[in-house]
Amino acid sequence: MMRQENTDFGSSPTGLPQSLGSEIRAVLKRPDLTDETLLAALDRDTFPVTACLSLSDFKRGLGQPEQRLRLIRCLAVPAPQHGLEMPEHDLNPPLGVRMAPFVRLWQRLQPAARAQMKQVPVTARNQ
């Protein structure tokens, strides 16, 4: 059975019929795909050539459901845009940085190693 012609052109500012966008997103399970991305995927140069359905017919919502499904599954869409932070680790830091833990340890140990009497308040001498 042929689908109804899609007349829902005005619903998106990019010119992509809203129902077509929803259909593609649902089939590809990619709600993150924007209208611009889908329009790029529906570009004539990359649109998959199938004998059964032309690009204009597809955009108008024509064709059998299986044909449309097959066609949507042949669309080249970009990978999900969900990046991770990847901090760079310096594996060859300068000697000062590498020795910093030892310097800190030395600085912590130093007061303890000093003679105790220096920490005792000096008693005032009678003049």
Added chain:
Amino acid sequence: MSRITALALTVIFRRLAMLIIALCLTIAASFLFATVVQADGFDWLDVVRIALMAIAAFWLAWGGCIALFGILFPPEAPPRGPSLPEGRTAILLPIYNEATAPVFARLEAIMRSVDQLRARDRFDFHVLSDTTKLDVAAREQAAYHRLLTKRGAGGRLFYRRREKNIGRKAGNIADFLTTSGGAYDYMLVLDADSLMDGDTILEMVRRLEADPRLGLLQSLPRIIGLNTLFGRLLQFATSLYGPYFARGLASVQGREGAFWGHNALIRTRAFAASCGMAPLTGTPPFGGHILSHDTVEAALLARDGWTVRLDPDLTGSYEEAPANMVDYAKRDRRWCQGNLQHSRIMAAPRLRFWSRISILQGIFAYLASPIWLVFLLTSLAAPLVASPPVYFDGRSLFPVFPHPETATALALLFGLVALLILPKLLLTIRVLLSGEARGFGGARGVAIGFLLETLLTSILAPIHMMFHCRSVFQVVIGADSGWPTADRDDGSLPLTAALSATWWMVLTGVAAIAFSHEYVPELFYWLLPVALPLVAAPLLVWLTASVWLGRLTRRLGLFTVPTDTCPVPVADDMRQALEEMAVA
């Protein structure tokens, strides 16, 4: 005592045992050698020779111990997660100016295999191209669209190309993580020549899900698809000995296992947080981006408390390898630079002890050859600088003759040969006893294969040694190898190519023979097993690259591997896909 503590103690015990065995063997070899060399007096060159012998013997003993431990300690059954994984996995195929058709044929075969899984919706495929040649990039895009249409893989198969390959393969993966990594829990990193079975991929995901501290799981890729004599030799050796060596490694690695850069499943968030690497200061070969990034990435994951594990029992993981000695040396040149560069990060902060040992092992894999070469050269020079024997030392009226040490020298020689051959012999016996011989052409096939493999690798060893020496020399003088594209056709070589790659070995071999004949005739026959293969290097390289000889060994039932007798479905799918591409 908890299971983790018990495991850690076991690993420490095994490491200590391995170190003690290797040290004992090294001391024994050094003592024997010292006894031999001091027979004609003792000089500074002898000290150098004994030191070199000790290092080389330790390296041999260490390898022998790994094989022995592979027999002694079979891997434990790892825990598995639910049959339907919860997390999403990105299957990554980083490529760089590769032959397009085989790459996409492999990808199609893997996709077919994964599509047969119930959990197929949990896997996406990413072709991460770093290709710089525009014609290759155009072919890649055409192949991508063809595969996308053929498999109906919209939303599951992606292709992206970086115009500048900053950071090479590590940079390529990092680029994926910083753009799309958050959409996936795990990533399976492949190489251009990787092939993996869907069931194996699923099994790896289940193991990763079962252990929340497991950051990286490395499978043991088996070499397949080689038809040259050298390739079949390599396939046979890696199939017969490889699993046991991997078991031996896994038995002492504990939580600080290996990453070989491909055919491994990685927890994306752990990798992103731990494995970003700043370029080293200075210029290549020792500065710049880290080349052999895999070992460092494993060390960085372990540094942050993640487990890195090698599971040798994971079958269904395959790779191709260089089919001839020249391509093998080319790849080694690249790896050599990467491993020697690691000398600058040996002392990186907070690395685990065993990670540092792994990095040191990687460096030593390439330094071993120059050590042997310097040992040979000093041994040739030693008789020239030795002082003449003193027959009358003034304490006796009668002459005192030097004590002959022939028996000690022979004991040392047999000891070193045993260190080289015994591990392989033990593994061969293990295969014969365990009933695994059927895949290798039966007991006869295993026995003949072992003998021929030992003979051929012994003949080819001096050529490998010279290639390694040249690589180390080039790196040390500051020559940057870059990243030459691997040649992955049928692997055969014209005689002219073999000659142009090895002419300098011929000169070296002839010079060594002439020198020995003229100045140290007592070492002439000892030198021949090393010098003659060098003189015949062009012929040997050319012959071992012969596809005809490779097919002949197959017809004769030599160097048979399990994949010869029991076809690999994913490899068959790949061949079929390649044929379909050729027709299209």
